[in-house]
Amino acid sequence: MNKRPGRNSFEGTSTYVVDPELAKIVNISIALEMPLLLKGEPGTGKTLLAHALAENLNMKLIVLNVKSNMKAVEALYQYDTLTRLNDSRFSDSGRDVSDIKNYIRMGKIGQSFTAEERVVLLIDEIDKADSDFQDDLLDVLDQMTFDIVEIDETLKARHRPVVIITSNAKKDLSDPFLGRCNFHHIAFPDPAFMRRIVEAHFPNIEDRVAKACIETFYKLRTLPQVEKKPATRELLNWIRALRMDPDFDPKRLEKTQDIPFLGVLFKKSEDFIHARDLNPYSR
Amino acid sequence: MFVEFFYTLRKAGIPVTPTAFLRLQKALDMGLVDSLEDFYVAARAIMVKSERYFDIYDRIFARHFYGVEQEEDWELELEEAIRMLLDEWLQDPKELAEMLGIDPASLPDLDPEELVKYFLERLKEQTERHDGGDRWIGTGGTSPVGHSGFHPGGMRVGGTSRGKSAIKVALERRYRDYTQNTRLTSSQVGEALRRLRHMIPAGPRDELDIEETIRQTVKLAGEIEIVFRQSPRDRLKVILMIDNGGWSMEPYVEVVQTLFNYAQAQFKDLKIFYFHNCIYDRVWEDPQRRHKPFPTADFPRLDPASRLIYVGDAAMAPYELEHPQGCINYGEKQSRPSIEWLRFLAHVFRHSAWLNPMVTFASDYYSQGSYTQREIANIVPMFPLSLDGLERAVHHLMSEN
Incomplete structure (x- = not known):
């Protein structure tokens, strides 16, 4: 509670360039011990932030990849009935069958609570699961405790983990859930900031290559009627692909009819066809 | 404060x-x-x-802490101002051409719309290049926008960037786009419709039934007997009634298509019927509405627990809804007015909803819709075919009553 910011502050890493505004929000959330909910277009580095944060703060990262049919309790712990049943029959495992505790396995959230040191807990793509999932996690994240009904015990987090939650959804999560989080929407980076990101990933990139790629990329993003616009991730992969191509000359992006590796940028077949036909250079 | x-x-x-x-x-x-x-x-x-509120937040922040009045959308204001000035400028084409950096001879080729567009683009470039500059455009001290009495104070804000003081950040209004409703994509439809389902055990027995396993094992005095059961699958029955006739539905083909594609992929038990305008004595199973008619009176044969979803604009002439001979297809004999059929179906299927792609004044069809929309909404709850509307419709369809 009384921790001052500064000691635990986040500044980005060598490959993750953080927007100062986001860094501030992350630091405030850490200090307030509040989960931080991140939204934004896919491919703008929501998940990467948690990785960078863990690296930066020198904490272990525990990732909970949310799946569509996931129940909240699975993320907390699991009672392994089958093993216990098996042990009770064959009793050669060395475990004490009469003690249920031996058959409680921690899920990702449980692991983050029982860890020896403070960890970063990433709950990735929470919007994939039902809203029940969010509702069931409300108190867990608020109180940082949960009950294990089988042994009638309450597990309390030894160290409150730094919680980062990501969501791709355009729709909002439930109000009570939002009430327990801080919120940030990662806006799409502007070209100048994008340049810094590109340079962080390709330190020795030629100026004209970077310039031409970024310019073309932003133009392609403005194409109308594209459902899934290419994002930072796609740009980085695209530059990687272009640099692998020995014949690539940045002038090609200005002049030629076709932009190479369009498929790296546009992943939906309709978008791809659309971009190929509509792209301003191919006229 | x-x-x-x-x-x-x-x-x-x-x-x-x-x-x-x-x-x-x-x-x-x-x-x-x-x-x-x-x-x-x-x-x-x-x-x-929510990012949807970020733009409002920016504006309020600017006003509250800096007293900046920004009620109007400055870009629109700007465009309007330029339009007003356009006539004036055109009296001196040479100066205008010089200012925009184009050949005076090509000026007549541009129509006013293009000229305004060109000017705005030019303006954007300039503010990016002259970071923090006072004037927007033009050289030699002629600032045509200036002498119109238009306040640059409220407008300059969009241009100068990267200073990163709070006021500047707030006034950049980077989140303006997020306040608008964007096109409904299939993944969004999927998200909204995901809760529309009814889980019952079905399919292969691939889930461990712990209770039963223990019971059987105890029965065999500890000899383990593992019992599997069927896992719950979605078995919700859905009836989709699509208005695919007439020019009035034309603009919404795309959004209805998105919904249709998703429904086909998602629902195991889906029946689709087509109608034109409204429900009359028969609906059709083929999209051409020609070969496979289905008598509306036969709907009670279907499972009454099905969810009935209409998709249509519900916009028509009042007599088409209320007159016994109101059917839009001339020559089709009718037994009763369309509105009676709607009441009949609402009685047969307890769970029904109407999705309306006319989302413009969509917040409340009951008070703001056209006459027929209001009348129909009183029989079948009506929701806009938008992300928010879909969610409310699903909520309604899955509620007990």
């Missing part, structure tokens, strides 16, 4: 909770906020929970 700010946010329609406000106070107490820039970021992260 902060309390007032809090209430201003609330008044503007941002759902800010007292808890969040107290949390902000805590952050202030802890010394986490050293400057107004920090405050801008912290207050937003803690109190504003």
Whole structure:
């Protein structure tokens, strides 16, 4: 509670360039011990932030990849009935069958609570699961405790983990859930900031290559009627692909009819066809 | 000052909770906020929970802490101002051409719309290049926008960037796009419709039935007997009634198509019928509405627990809804007016909803819709075919009553 910011502050890493505004929000959330909910277009580095944060703060990262049919309790712990049943029959495992505790396995959230040191807990793509999932996690994240009904015990987090939650959804999560989080929407980076990101990933990139790629990329993003616009991730992969191509000359992006590796940028077949036909250079 | 700010946010329609406000106070107490820039970021992260409100937040912040009045959309204002000035400029084409950096001879080729567009683009370039400059455009001290009496103070804000003071950040209004409703994509439809399902055990027995396994094992005196059961699958029955006739549905083909594609992929038990305008004595199973008619009176043969979803604009002439001979297809004999059929179907299927792609005045069909929309909405609950509307419709369809 009384921790001052500064000691635990986040500044980005060598490959993750953080927007100062986001860094501030992350630091405030850490200090307030509040989960931080991140939204934004896919491919703008929501998940990467948690990785960078863990690296930066020198904490272990525990990732909970949310799946569509996931129940909240699975993320907390699991009672392994089958093993216990098996042990009770064959009793050669060395475990004490009469003690249920031996058959409680921690899920990702449980692991983050029982860890020896403070960890970063990433709950990735929470919007994939039902809203029940969010509702069931409300108190867990608020109180940082949960009950294990089988042994009638309450597990309390030894160290409150730094919680980062990501969501791709355009729709909002439930109000009570939002009430327990801080919120940030990662806006799409502007070209100048994008340049810094590109340079962080390709330190020795030629100026004209970077310039031409970024310019073309932003133009392609403005194409109308594209459902899934290419994002930072796609740009980085695209530059990687272009640099692998020995014949690539940045002038090609200005002049030629076709932009190479369009498929790296546009992943939906309709978008791809659309971009190929509509792209301003191919006229 | 902060309390007032809090209430201003609330008044503007941002759902800010007292808890969040107290949390902000805590952050202030802890010394986490050293400057107004920090405050801008912290207050937003803690109190504003959706990017849809970021733009309103920016505007209120600018007004509250800097007294900047920004009621109007400045770009629109700008465009209007330019249009007003256009006539004046065109009296001196040479100067205008010079200012825009184009050949005076090509000027007549541009129509006024193009000229305005060109000017706006040019303007954008200039503000990017002259970071922090006072004038927007033109050289030699002629600032055509200036002498119109238009206030540059409210407009310059969009241009100068990267200074990163809170006021500048707030006035950049980077989040304006997020306040608008964008095109409904299939993944969004999927998200909204995901809750529309009814889970019952079906399919292969691939899930361990722990209760039964234990029971059987005990019965065999400890010899383990593992029992599997069927896992729950979605078996919801859905009837989709699509208005695919007439020019009035034409603009919505795309959004209806998205919904249709998703429904086909998602629902195991889906029946689709087509109609034109409204429900009359028969609907059709083929999209051409020619080969496979289905008598409306036969609907009670289908499972009454099915969810009946209409998709249509519900826009028609009153007599088409209420007159016994109101059918839009001349020559089709009718036994009763369309509105009676709707009442009949509402009686057969307890769970029904009408999705209306006319989302423009969509918040409330009951009071703002056209006459027929209001009448139909009184029989079948009507929701806009938007993300929000879909969600409300699904909620309605899955509720017990």
